[in-house]
Amino acid sequence: MLAIYTYIVWMNASIVQAIKSKQRIQFTYNGKVRYVEPQCYGVGMKDTELLRVHQLSGGSEREPLFNVSKIEDLKFMDEYFTEPGPNYKKGDSAMKIIYCEL
Structure with missing residues (x-):
């Protein structure tokens, strides 16, 4: 149980750091490898932790x-971005609590 908790704490802190440093990440979600730029991380209306991204590959959205x-195999790329995605809006309305955002 401690190993799972440690992993969750590591992943949460790492996602926050990736947003702050504008670092691209890659992960598997629903069996597809996603290559993304993290934009906003927080808690949604159904009390689930959510990550809003600008998706570069791995899906059509x-x-x-x-x-x-549900994120698996999270990797931090040695690549960075300079601007948020074209539709990014600060204060993501899908989240009732925001831990970190661009």
Whole structure:
């Protein structure tokens, strides 16, 4: 149980750091590898942790929300971005609590 808790704490802190440093990340979600630029991380209306991204590859939606508990094989790329996605809006309305945002 401690290993799962440690992993969750690591992943949460790492997502916050990736947003702050504008670092691209890659992960598997619903069996597809997603290559993304993280934009906003927080808690949604159903009390699930959510990650809003600008998706570069792995799916057709450009700025989807992902349930963090379903993210697998999270990797931090040695690549960075300078601007938010084209539809990014500060204060994401899908989240009632925002931990970190661009």
